Amino acid sequence: MLINRPRRNRKSAAIRDLVQETNLSVNDFIFPMFVMEGSGIKSEIKSMPNIYRFSLDTLIEEIKEVTDLGIKSICLFPNYPESKKDKYATESHNPNTLYIKALSEIKNKFPDLALMTDIAMDPYSSDGHDGLVENGQILNDETLDILGKMALAQARAGADILGPSDMMDGRIGYIRELLDDEGFTNVSIMSYSVKYASAFYGPFRDALDSAPKFGDKKTYQMNPANVREALIEGQLDAAEGADFLMVKPAFSYLDVIKTMADNFDLPIAAYNVSGEYAMIKAAAQNGWLDGDKAMLEMLLSIKRAGAKIILSYFAKEYAQLKA
Numbered sequence: 001m002l003i004n005r006p007r008r009n010r011k012s013a014a015i016r017d018l019v020q021e022t023n024l025s026v027n028d029f030i031f032p033m034f035v036m037e038g039s040g041i042k043s044e045i046k047s048m049p050n051i052y053r054f055s056l057d058t059l060i061e062e063i064k065e066v067t068d069l070g071i072k073s074i075c076l077f078p079n080y081p082e083s084k085k086d087k088y089a090t091e092s093h094n095p096n097t098l099y100i101k102a103l104s105e106i107k108n109k110f111p112d113l114a115l116m117t118d119i120a121m122d123p124y125s126s127d128g129h130d131g132l133v134e135n136g137q138i139l140n141d142e143t144l145d146i147l148g149k150m151a152l153a154q155a156r157a158g159a160d161i162l163g164p165s166d167m168m169d170g171r172i173g174y175i176r177e178l179l180d181d182e183g184f185t186n187v188s189i190m191s192y193s194v195k196y197a198s199a200f201y202g203p204f205r206d207a208l209d210s211a212p213k214f215g216d217k218k219t220y221q222m223n224p225a226n227v228r229e230a231l232i233e234g235q236l237d238a239a240e241g242a243d244f245l246m247v248k249p250a251f252s253y254l255d256v257i258k259t260m261a262d263n264f265d266l267p268i269a270a271y272n273v274s275g276e277y278a279m280i281k282a283a284a285q286n287g288w289l290d291g292d293k294a295m296l297e298m299l300l301s302i303k304r305a306g307a308k309i310i311l312s313y314f315a316k317e318y319a320q321l322k323a
């Protein structure tokens with residue numbers, strides 16, 4: 001005789017809802033958005049259907065729309081023309097540059113929004129790398145100086161959360177000290193602590209025109225084969241003052257998210273990257289998957305694995321679905 005019948009807890013929608021262990025909410029999301037120069041522009045990224053690069057004027061309208069849907073956090077990335085890029089990513093800390101102006105205008109117009117930034121050289125680097133390049137090598141400590149200037153420019157513009165995404169060693173401590181010295185003790189840092197050298201960033205590099213001009217990022221981003229190394233990165237960033245630890249990408253790294261959530265008390269964020277978005281979109285456009293259902297399942301699995309926060313290009317569609 002069968003005493004235990006787990007199916008009893010699945011027998012109706014009401015009971016399934018009662019026993020559901022993981023729930024998504026619009027509060028879990030940070031929506032990544034792209035800004036570019038110009039005006040009146042809303043330009044779709046080919047490999048990311050329904051995701052756009054906006055000029056600042058149209059971006060402000062879009063932020064109004066997403067905040068009206070209940071999204072409370074966004075992360076901004078810039079697309080710069082090749083003519084603005086150089087070896088030292090000089091444009092990244094120019095106080096009059098598009099990105100810094102965009103941050104301060106967004107913060108002025110949406111004071112309650114949690115505004116997250118990106119700190120890395122690649123959108124502004126003529127080498128397309130996240131660090132300063134000398135003789136084909138990515139220099140670590142020399143890069144920190146440039147990241148520090150970016151961090152201060154972004155903090156002055158009113159950013160709430162800085163997002164160092166470059167994987168240079170020691171950057172969290174370096175940036176934290178600079179911020180504190182300048183009185184920005186309240187500005188948070190979400191460290192891209194555990195960022196893998198992944199093929200799933202392809203569409204993002206299209207969005208920014210930021211693919212590396214030579215080689216790959218394997219001397220700074222992590223080897224997809226490794227998980228113990230994630231703990232080392234997490235310990236260093238926690239000790240250096242990070243407020244959040246991020247794992248990136250998310251979907252092929254659910255075990256890494258789980259390991260981080262089990263080992264750290266800081267909130268764990270996961271970046272559901274462009275390639276993960278593009279896979280579902282492409283399959284759905286072909287009629288091979290139900291796009292909404294696949295999206296919800298992917299997002300839920302990231303949360304179930306232990307992510308408290310999800311950076312996702314699906315955030316707006318999720319909010320629309322739940323509205």
Ligand SMILES: NCC(=O)CCC(=O)O
Nearest residue numbers: 165200201204273274275
């Ligand atoms: N620093 C941010 C990213 O590299 C995002 C990658 C992606 O969405 O593929």
Ligand SMILES: [Mg+2]
Nearest residue numbers: 167168169233
């Ligand atoms: Mg590190």
